[in-house]
Amino acid sequence: MRLPLWHLTLASIRNRGLATVLTLVAIALSVTLLLGVERLRNDARSSFANTLSGTDLIVGARSGAVQLLLYSVFHIGDATHDVSWSRIDALRSHKDVAWLVPVSLGDSHRGFRVVGTTADFFAHVQTGDRQPLRFAAGQAFDGVFDAVVGAEVAASLGYAPGAKIVLSHGAGEFAAAEHGDKPFTVTGVLARTGTPVDRSVLVGLAAIEAIHLDWQGGSRIPGVEIPAQFVGKFDLSPKRVTAALIGLERRSTVFRVQREINTSDGEPLLAILPGVTLDELWRVVGVVERVLLAVSAFVVAVGLAGLVATLVSSLSARRRELAILRALGAGPGDVFVLLMTESVLLAVAGCALGVMLLWALSAGIAPWLMAEHGVQLVARFVDQSELVWLAGVIAAALLASVIPAWRAYRYSLADGMTVRM
Amino acid sequence: MFAMKTRHVVGGLCLLAVPFLAAAAGGAHEHGVARLSLVQEGTTITLGFESPLDSLVGFEHAPRTDAQKQALQKARAALENAATAVTLPAAAACVVSAVTVDMPFGDTAHDGHDDHDTHADAEAEYVFECAQPAALDTVTIGLFQAFPRLQRIDAEAATAAGQGKAVLRPAQATWSLPAAR
Numbered sequence: 001m002r003l004p005l006w007h008l009t010l011a012s013i014r015n016r017g018l019a020t021v022l023t024l025v026a027i028a029l030s031v032t033l034l035l036g037v038e039r040l041r042n043d044a045r046s047s048f049a050n051t052l053s054g055t056d057l058i059v060g061a062r063s064g065a066v067q068l069l070l071y072s073v074f075h076i077g078d079a080t081h082d083v084s085w086s087r088i089d090a091l092r093s094h095k096d097v098a099w100l101v102p103v104s105l106g107d108s109h110r111g112f113r114v115v116g117t118t119a120d121f122f123a124h125v126q127t128g129d130r131q132p133l134r135f136a137a138g139q140a141f142d143g144v145f146d147a148v149v150g151a152e153v154a155a156s157l158g159y160a161p162g163a164k165i166v167l168s169h170g171a172g173e174f175a176a177a178e179h180g181d182k183p184f185t186v187t188g189v190l191a192r193t194g195t196p197v198d199r200s201v202l203v204g205l206a207a208i209e210a211i212h213l214d215w216q217g218g219s220r221i222p223g224v225e226i227p228a229q230f231v232g233k234f235d236l237s238p239k240r241v242t243a244a245l246i247g248l249e250r251r252s253t254v255f256r257v258q259r260e261i262n263t264s265d266g267e268p269l270l271a272i273l274p275g276v277t278l279d280e281l282w283r284v285v286g287v288v289e290r291v292l293l294a295v296s297a298f299v300v301a302v303g304l305a306g307l308v309a310t311l312v313s314s315l316s317a318r319r320r321e322l323a324i325l326r327a328l329g330a331g332p333g334d335v336f337v338l339l340m341t342e343s344v345l346l347a348v349a350g351c352a353l354g355v356m357l358l359w360a361l362s363a364g365i366a367p368w369l370m371a372e373h374g375v376q377l378v379a380r381f382v383d384q385s386e387l388v389w390l391a392g393v394i395a396a397a398l399l400a401s402v403i404p405a406w407r408a409y410r411y412s413l414a415d416g417m418t419v420r421m
Numbered sequence: 422m423f424a425m426k427t428r429h430v431v432g433g434l435c436l437l438a439v440p441f442l443a444a445a446a447g448g449a450h451e452h453g454v455a456r457l458s459l460v461q462e463g464t465t466i467t468l469g470f471e472s473p474l475d476s477l478v479g480f481e482h483a484p485r486t487d488a489q490k491q492a493l494q495k496a497r498a499a500l501e502n503a504a505t506a507v508t509l510p511a512a513a514a515c516v517v518s519a520v521t522v523d524m525p526f527g528d529t530a531h532d533g534h535d536d537h538d539t540h541a542d543a544e545a546e547y548v549f550e551c552a553q554p555a556a557l558d559t560v561t562i563g564l565f566q567a568f569p570r571l572q573r574i575d576a577e578a579a580t581a582a583g584q585g586k587a588v589l590r591p592a593q594a595t596w597s598l599p600a601a602r
Contacts, residue, residue, distance in 0.1 A: 049583075053583065056579070250462055251460060251461070251462050251579055251580075251581075252460045252462040252465065252467060254460060254579045255458045255460065255469065255577070255579070273577065273579060273584045274584065275579075275583050275584025275585055275586075275599065276577045276578075276579075276584050276585060276586040277586075278584075279585050279586035279587070280586055283586075283588070
């Protein structure tokens, strides 16, 4: 009669409870890390890719393409230069340009970016798979001191149409830099998009001019104070903007228009194709991603080494047990299989635990990640590529368990019942 | 945790990347590197290829010897052969509708002065009409075989499915378009 091996395996695992549990936890954590890095990488990519669609070109001051994309669309970093309004106006009347949405950055509201733009923003900016922006409440700004807030701004600060808000100059670190004399009224709240728009306060370009009428070079001009009701007497037409989003009449002209802008004389401008620049960004970030992935693969290797170490060190304590098994009729092959089964079972259990931990973790941090970084973590158990990684981990475990299994096999050949412990 | 600094890491990296990415948008002249653009508008696919002359024939001045004249003619012939230059998937059912090749020093035997210090670029444009543009998922570039000096093609696409960029090399001459991702 053959020995019921799996039964012995379970019994022997149970016999060394604490060491087994610790090994299991180490493997589970390493698997969580490996899959987490991979999942975060994929989801961050698709979040970035979904931020803007339907925009053919982005135009800004001549700097780096990636830099322009990051500050104009993702609100990461700052522009090195502005673009004069006359150039933007000229581009707007370019025969190949269907629409142009100017973007003026530089102010903030309680940590959220203020985006100065035109009402065209709501008509032309699309996210995801050509999804237009929708209003959850209210409507677009109309007057100078009207503002539209993104879903995240509304949710975290509790704004609804009618609320009064005060914008700050710059990133808003100093209370002295508040445009407190010119409060804004919220006229609309945008529906959630999962993009930086959610964390933006949108106002008209005239509003940006108006709040800076009595300002110069980043601070208030001493003794000059222009009350809000008088700003209408001033020229509020925009002088400079940060960047502009452009949609073309025909897509086929995109590379020609880009070249035209990039090689134009006068004020140096840079036109980029957002999707192309995003791919350039991924090529650079890809290096770091691979490093992260390699680190997490090493962590898995460490976890598996721990598994082997636990089994190997337990072997000397189990020499009598193995000898008894042999006396009961188990062949050296059975001992080998017993040890292999033990470690693979631990690896599989570790993977399962890791996947569950990852699921719990991602469910836990998803709202925060969305709110803070605009990265949408899609809740899922395991997808196909993750299954491949898991299979790899188990294969590696199988390979590593040959060491303790082989040792056990050797012992079982050499040892008699009279092993001295 | 590893997740927390994503945005800052991405942002910081980009600043590092700026110097060498700036060249890509400006259209720099770099030997061994060519540029390719692909635009899809309805059923019309337009591919624009632009390469330093040096990457194609090994020199960038008016031809001085018969061998150099022949090299120029051979290069022109290779660029004009749309069927070998670019291969579109059969499922897209594409036919060539126009090929334009613009080679420096091409037609006139000698224009009086050699340009030693300026660069010369060769350009080609291929227009295809595709009955099934939705099936256009890859483009295979045959130009690496015709021009061994060509080491890299920076390829940019704007299609109905989106925009994208890829770097093609002799060993990796098939370009997955944004639609296929």
